[in-house]
Amino acid sequence: MKHFRVVVAGLAALVWAVPAVVLGQSAAPARSAAAGATSAASKPYVVPRTADGQPDLQGFWTNSTYVPLERPANVNKEFYTPEEAIAVEKSAAARESEQTEPGTVADVHYDFTQFGLDRSQSTFARSLRTSLIVDPPDGRIPPLTAEGQKRTAERAAARKAMGGQYDAVQNMPIGSRCIIMGGAGPPMMNAGYNANYQIVQAPGVVMILTEMIHDVRIIPLDGRTAPSPGVRQWTGVSRGRWEGTTLVVETTNFNGKNPFRGASEGMKVTERFTRVAADRVLYRFTVEDSSTWAKPWTAEMPMAKTDGPIFEFACHESNYGIANILAGARADEKRAAETAAKKGSN
Amino acid sequence: MRLRIGTWTWVAALAAGVVLVSVSVVSTQQPAARAYRAPRAPDGHPNLNGIWQAMNTAHWDIEAHSAGPSAVRDLGAAGAVPAGLGVVEGGELPYRPEALTKKKENLADRLKLDPEIKCYLPGVPRATYMPFPFQIIQGGEHVMLVHEFAGAVRTVYMTNQTEAPADSWMGWSNGRWEGESLVVDTRGFNDLSWFDRAGNFHSDALHVVERFTPRSADTLLYEATIEDPKVFTRPWKMSMPLYRRVEANAQILEFRCVEFVEDLMYGHLRKEPRKQ
Amino acid sequence: MSCRLGIVSAAMLVSGIAALAGHAALAGQAPPAQSATPRAVSGATPARAWVQPRTPDGQPDLQGFWSNSTYVPLERPNAVTKAFYTPEEAAAIRKAAASREQAQTAPGTVDDVHYDFSQFGLDRSQAAQAPNLRTSLIIDPPDGKIPPMTEDGRRRVAEREAATKGVGRWDSAESNQLDDRCLIMAGAGPPMMDAAYNSNYHIVQAPGYVMILTEMIHDVRVIPLDGRAAPSERVRQWMGTSRGRWEGDTLVVETTNFNGKNPFRNSSERMRVTERFRRVSDQVILYGFTIDDPSTWTRPWTAEMPMQKTTGPLFEHACHEGNFGLYNTLVGARLEEQRAAEAARTPKK
Numbered sequence: 001m002k003h004f005r006v007v008v009a010g011l012a013a014l015v016w017a018v019p020a021v022v023l024g025q026s027a028a029p030a031r032s033a034a035a036g037a038t039s040a041a042s043k044p045y046v047v048p049r050t051a052d053g054q055p056d057l058q059g060f061w062t063n064s065t066y067v068p069l070e071r072p073a074n075v076n077k078e079f080y081t082p083e084e085a086i087a088v089e090k091s092a093a094a095r096e097s098e099q100t101e102p103g104t105v106a107d108v109h110y111d112f113t114q115f116g117l118d119r120s121q122s123t124f125a126r127s128l129r130t131s132l133i134v135d136p137p138d139g140r141i142p143p144l145t146a147e148g149q150k151r152t153a154e155r156a157a158a159r160k161a162m163g164g165q166y167d168a169v170q171n172m173p174i175g176s177r178c179i180i181m182g183g184a185g186p187p188m189m190n191a192g193y194n195a196n197y198q199i200v201q202a203p204g205v206v207m208i209l210t211e212m213i214h215d216v217r218i219i220p221l222d223g224r225t226a227p228s229p230g231v232r233q234w235t236g237v238s239r240g241r242w243e244g245t246t247l248v249v250e251t252t253n254f255n256g257k258n259p260f261r262g263a264s265e266g267m268k269v270t271e272r273f274t275r276v277a278a279d280r281v282l283y284r285f286t287v288e289d290s291s292t293w294a295k296p297w298t299a300e301m302p303m304a305k306t307d308g309p310i311f312e313f314a315c316h317e318s319n320y321g322i323a324n325i326l327a328g329a330r331a332d333e334k335r336a337a338e339t340a341a342k343k344g345s346n
Numbered sequence: 347m348r349l350r351i352g353t354w355t356w357v358a359a360l361a362a363g364v365v366l367v368s369v370s371v372v373s374t375q376q377p378a379a380r381a382y383r384a385p386r387a388p389d390g391h392p393n394l395n396g397i398w399q400a401m402n403t404a405h406w407d408i409e410a411h412s413a414g415p416s417a418v419r420d421l422g423a424a425g426a427v428p429a430g431l432g433v434v435e436g437g438e439l440p441y442r443p444e445a446l447t448k449k450k451e452n453l454a455d456r457l458k459l460d461p462e463i464k465c466y467l468p469g470v471p472r473a474t475y476m477p478f479p480f481q482i483i484q485g486g487e488h489v490m491l492v493h494e495f496a497g498a499v500r501t502v503y504m505t506n507q508t509e510a511p512a513d514s515w516m517g518w519s520n521g522r523w524e525g526e527s528l529v530v531d532t533r534g535f536n537d538l539s540w541f542d543r544a545g546n547f548h549s550d551a552l553h554v555v556e557r558f559t560p561r562s563a564d565t566l567l568y569e570a571t572i573e574d575p576k577v578f579t580r581p582w583k584m585s586m587p588l589y590r591r592v593e594a595n596a597q598i599l600e601f602r603c604v605e606f607v608e609d610l611m612y613g614h615l616r617k618e619p620r621k622q
Numbered sequence: 623m624s625c626r627l628g629i630v631s632a633a634m635l636v637s638g639i640a641a642l643a644g645h646a647a648l649a650g651q652a653p654p655a656q657s658a659t660p661r662a663v664s665g666a667t668p669a670r671a672w673v674q675p676r677t678p679d680g681q682p683d684l685q686g687f688w689s690n691s692t693y694v695p696l697e698r699p700n701a702v703t704k705a706f707y708t709p710e711e712a713a714a715i716r717k718a719a720a721s722r723e724q725a726q727t728a729p730g731t732v733d734d735v736h737y738d739f740s741q742f743g744l745d746r747s748q749a750a751q752a753p754n755l756r757t758s759l760i761i762d763p764p765d766g767k768i769p770p771m772t773e774d775g776r777r778r779v780a781e782r783e784a785a786t787k788g789v790g791r792w793d794s795a796e797s798n799q800l801d802d803r804c805l806i807m808a809g810a811g812p813p814m815m816d817a818a819y820n821s822n823y824h825i826v827q828a829p830g831y832v833m834i835l836t837e838m839i840h841d842v843r844v845i846p847l848d849g850r851a852a853p854s855e856r857v858r859q860w861m862g863t864s865r866g867r868w869e870g871d872t873l874v875v876e877t878t879n880f881n882g883k884n885p886f887r888n889s890s891e892r893m894r895v896t897e898r899f900r901r902v903s904d905q906v907i908l909y910g911f912t913i914d915d916p917s918t919w920t921r922p923w924t925a926e927m928p929m930q931k932t933t934g935p936l937f938e939h940a941c942h943e944g945n946f947g948l949y950n951t952l953v954g955a956r957l958e959e960q961r962a963a964e965a966a967r968t969p970k971k
Contacts, residue, residue: 051388051486058485168620169612179604198501200485202395203388207483207490209499216492216499218481218598233600309501312514316604317466317538326615333617410854412881429857437854 047245047275052203054221055245057275060308063188063283063301064124064195066092071131071139078139079128093120117193125280125304132299134284141261141297148292152262166329169322176322178315180234180258181212186251186269187260187285190301197303198310206240206247213315219249226252232265234258247273263289279305384526384560387484391523392560394482394489397591397598400475400568403430407544408584409439417457427543433475433584439546445577452545461539464611465603467498467515469539470532470554471570471584479591481598482558489521489528494598502530510534513550527559549576564590672903674871679829681847682871684901687934690814690909690927691749691821693719698758698766705766706755720747744819752906752928759925761910768887768923775918779888792955795948802948804941806860806884807838812877812895813886813911816927823929824936832866832873839941845875852878858891860884873899890917905931 047055066089080088096118113121131139144152162171175181183189188197188210196211206219219240227237232255240249249271256265267289274282281303288296387393403411410432416425441449452459462468468476478494491500502521510518510533518534537550553573561567566588573581609620675683693716707715723745739745758766771779789797801807809815814823817838824835832845845866853863858881866875875897882891893915901907910926913919 051390053388058487163617167617169608169615177604177608179602198488200483200488200490202483202485203393205395205483207485207492209490209501214497214499216490216497216598218483218492220597224595227595227597231599234602235600237597308506309503309511311512312467312516314467314515317515323612323615326612330615330617410856412856412858429859431853431857437856 045275045277050201054201054206054242055247055275056201057199057206057247057273057281058201059199060306060310061197061199061281061303062123062125062195062306063190063197063303064119064122064193065127065132065190065301066119066124067127067129067132067301069132069189069299070141071133075130075139078130078134078137080130082128085126085128089120089126093118096120119193122193122195123304123306125302127302129300132301133297134300135298136295142293142295144262145290145292145294148262148264148289151264151292155259164329166326169326172322172325174258178213178319178322180215181210182258184210184212184215184235184258185260186217186235186238186249186271187287187299188271188283194313196306196310198308206249209310211310212313214313219247226250229253232256236267236269245274247271249273260287262292263287264291266291381526382561384563389484389486391484392526392528393484394528394558394560394566395484397479397481397596398566398588399479399591400477400586401589402433402475402586403428404433404475404584404586405472405477405542406430408433408542408546409544410437411544433586435583435585440579440582442577442579445547449545449547452540452547454545456543456545459545460543462543463607465496465607467496467539468493469515469535469541469548470500470517470519471556471572472539472541473498473500473516474556474568474570474588475586478601479596479598489530492598494601496601496603502528515539517552517554524557527557530554530556530558532556547577548572548574551576558588561587564592566590674901677827681827681832681868682873682901683827684825684832684873684899684907685827686825687932687936688823688825688907688929689750689752689821689932690816690823690929691746691751691819692754692759692816692927693746693751694754694756694759694927696759696815696925697768698760702757702766705757705761705764707757709755712753712755716747720745723747739819746818749819749821750930750932752930754928756926759927760923761926762924763921769919769921771888772916772918772920775888775890775915778890778918782885782888790955792951795952798948798951800884802951804839804945804948806841807836808884810836810838810841810861810884811886811911812843812861812864812875812897813913813925814897814909820939822932822936824934832875835936837936838939840939855879858882862893862895871900873897875899886913888918889913889915892917902928 050056050058097113097120116122133139133141136142159171162168165171169177173182181191183191188208191212194211198209198211200207200209204221206221208217208219209215210217215235217235217238219238221240221242223241224239226239231237232253234255234257236251237253238249238251240247242248251269251271252267254263254265254267260267260269267287270286270288272282272284274284276282282300283303284298284300286296286298287293384392384394387395406427407430411427411430413429414427416422416427418425439449457463462472462476467473473480473491473493473495476493476495480491480493483490483492487503487505489502489504491502493499498516500516500519502519504521507520513534513536515536515538517532519530519532521528521530523529532554533552535548535550535552535554537548537552540547551574555571555573557567557569559567559569567585568588569583569585571581571583572578613620677683677685724740724747740748760766760768763769786797791797791799795803799808807817809817814834814836820837822837824837826833826835830847832847834843834845835841836843841861843861843864845864847866847868849867850865852865857863858879860881860883862877862880864875864877866873868874875895877895877897878893880889880891880893886893886895893913896912896914898910899907907929908926909929910924912922912924914922
């Protein structure tokens with residue numbers, strides 16, 4: 001009898017212990033200054049699971065960073081030392097904090113630091129990398145193919161033919177038009193501010209909400225194929241699958257209106273999300289577009305856990321800027337015409 | 347002997363039972379609604395995951411209405427208004443007198459005033475019954491409602507619930523489970539969205555309580571109670587079924603309509619008229 | 623042997639009683655006037671006792687193609703004081719009407735421009751008609767005429783006439799008649815009045831519903847039998863909204879929520895139409911309707927007409943799609959105005 005009770009107690013303990021291990025609260029937060037390498041922290045991290053068994057990527061994340069996409073011209077190594085990295089961040093922060101001269105054009109745009117929007121006041125995951133690009137090894141986007149160059153030139157010519165930037169709303173940047181932010185992707189590039197994401201998972205589906213401009217990607221995990229080429233979207237069409245604890249997302253069917261670094265409509269982006277710590281997801285993407293680059297290229301950035309919530313980014317609804325800019329341009333032209341007419345009649 | 351009587355008793359009881367069953371089946375005019383129990387999501391709650399869409403004319407006019415011509419002549423029948431029996435329980439919206447005047451003004455000038463036409467975020471509950479699908483993604487802490495129209499998105503906070511930190515178009519939603527229903531309580535609206543294309547509107551005092559209740563494998567019962575003392579004399583309720591998009595490749599596609607309304611909104615600010 | 627005979631006799635007796643009971647039921651249900659038996663209507667003796675066919679779900683079977691074409695006018699002619707003609711009188715009337723239809727119009731006249739119905743087999747004399755000895759479709763009031771109008775009704779008539787004063791028929795599409803605009807035929811109803819041609823209907827039944835397709839202009843009424851209430855007052859339709867129920871073997875259909883744009887005999891939007899359909903033989907459905915509109919007439923009134931089984935199919939009546947007539951008429955009218963204006967400007971020689 002006593003023996004039996006001990007056995008039962010032991011079994012009960014085991015039952016309680018197993019879920020704790022699986023839910024994997026790692027012992028210490030993994031935000032270490034040395035976490036610039038791609039491998040995880042020294043203690044193996046066990047990814048928690050959602051109720052339906054997916055590795056849990058849920059929560060609020062930011063990919064704000066000071067690391068540029070391409071390695072700066074005067075840098076030849078892959079990683080900074082921690083001191084060098086901090087120095088880079090510090091000087092960038094100082095530039096962000098510089099008050100613009102009141103009354104100058106530069107001052108008209110709001111000062112990010114006032115609203116706590118600049119990177120130095122945001123959460124970000126430190127990376128010692130000198131570039132987000134990890135392949136090619138020189139940390140730079142590969143050269144354009146001849147076709148890619150031709151396309152870039154054609155696009156520039158078409159843009160020039162449209163006229164001045166303020167001639168019509170369609171001549172303005174798509175971000176100013178509140179259609180989509182240039183870096184919304186995929187791949188998801190680091191916005192200058194509000195570089196925030198919310199991930200929610202349900203059986204068969206991973207949802208990523210990008211704060212600006214409330215863009216949602218709903219990534220099905222059911223193995224469906226890409227839709228017909230007749231369906232083209234700003235953010236393409238994404239399909240996902242789990243490889244171990246890494247979410248692999250393939251995206252095609254881009255509409256070519258927000259070309260990533262000169263890419264064509266035929267671009268294919270493969271993203272990889274791996275939760276490497278309780279407060280860190282490693283985000284890696286490969287861009288393939290044989291009509292633009294001879295070889296695929298890959299970049300990597302950490303995403304740090306941040307606080308929610310994500311606020312509604314009602315860009316278009318409050319877009320007084322664009323109407324006022326266009327009205328101002330038209331007013332300028334009118335004044336110029338009136339002045340010229342006066343001069344002519346004198 | 348004794349066995350035979352027993353047998354006949356059984357037969358009589360069986361016959362009586364058959365009669366009772368058939369009488370109840372025949373006499374029942376409207377079968378009582380059987381409470382449907384949906385399969386569970388992994389979190390143990392009713393599974394609302396999926397792509398849903400309303401199929402009615404509430405987006406034209408939530409009150410009962412006859413068919414009518416298009417507000418845009420050149421659209422002909424393609425822009426004409428289909429008839430509808432209405433989704434508002436009790437029939438008429440209980441407007442305050444001055445609010446009814448405003449509704450009529452909205453209706454008369456709807457081409458200029460309807461926020462949908464400018465691709466503005468549709469607000470709640472209009473987003474639910476726009477003629478576009480939306481997807482429910484049931485995470486643990488958050489249930490997401492992702493709408494195809496204008497890419498509108500609603501986050502329903504199931505835990506760590508707070509009040510709305512600021513006004514917004516889609517409001518601030520806190521959710522809870524009540525039996526088979528997901529109950530979503532939303533405040534923090536601005537006063538810029540409408541309920542439909544007929545000019546029915548609200549103020550920033552709007553408070554919406556919605557219930558999403560599975561009623562069969564592929565339908566939900568959607569109910570929304572609207573409270574807005576600045577506009578209505580009392581709360582009122584709407585209800586409608588939501589239908590699952592069951593095709594194998596169902597997905598929310600983009601309807602990034604900002605691009606489609608730029609000429610409408612800013613065309614008058616072009617340097618030169620658009621070459622046709 | 624005699625046993626079998628007894629059974630057969632009993633069966634016939636039972637079906638005969640049932641048939642009689644059915645007739646009596648219809649007569650009893652036509653308030654306030656009672657309709658005549660099919661014998662008086664048809665002028666022929668009924669064949670052996672006929673059994674009401676039923677649909678698989680037990681409804682009396684009204685399905686098929688039917689025509690309500692008739693020479694009987696809605697209201698009794700002034701010169702006539704009785705309710706029924708003799709068979710000979712009725713035959714003479716039909717013959718006279720038929721020969722009028724056959725009379726060729728003089729080529730080159732305006733009358734000749736419109737097509738000759740008889741050429742295309744569209745005239746009434748070539749349509750399926752159920753025999754009917756009545757002198758009017760109206761059976762109540764007994765004088766066979768529409769009751770007097772109320773003051774409201776008369777005022778509405780005056781207002782409608784005033785609204786059309788000064789508006790030329792060819793001024794615009796909207797100033798044309800509803801049928802020329804292909805919106806709806808005046809007699810589409812309800813109540814369903816006989817059309818000059820193509821006066822055909824297709825009835826199809828399914829559990830809980832009776833569908834009536836009126837050939838012109840492919841108007842369909844889907845009549846629910848589930849006892850639902852009328853919809854909100856805000857829902858108004860050209861054909862109103864119909865709700866039906868079976869009373870014995872008679873389909874009773876109530877219709878309200880008219881939009882008032884196709885006013886039956888100057889009725890108001892508030893008109894309530896109660897129709898009755900009862901199949902009285904393989905060949906005939908007896909169709910009756912009561913008009914109740916206190917804001918227009920001093921009392922309700924009732925009419926009745928037999929619908930004759932006819933051969934299908936019903937052809938698609940794509941009126942609007944083929945409406946060159948309206949367009950050309952307007953073009954012609956504008957052209958005439960232009961010519962008149964030019965003639966006025968040109969000095970006379």
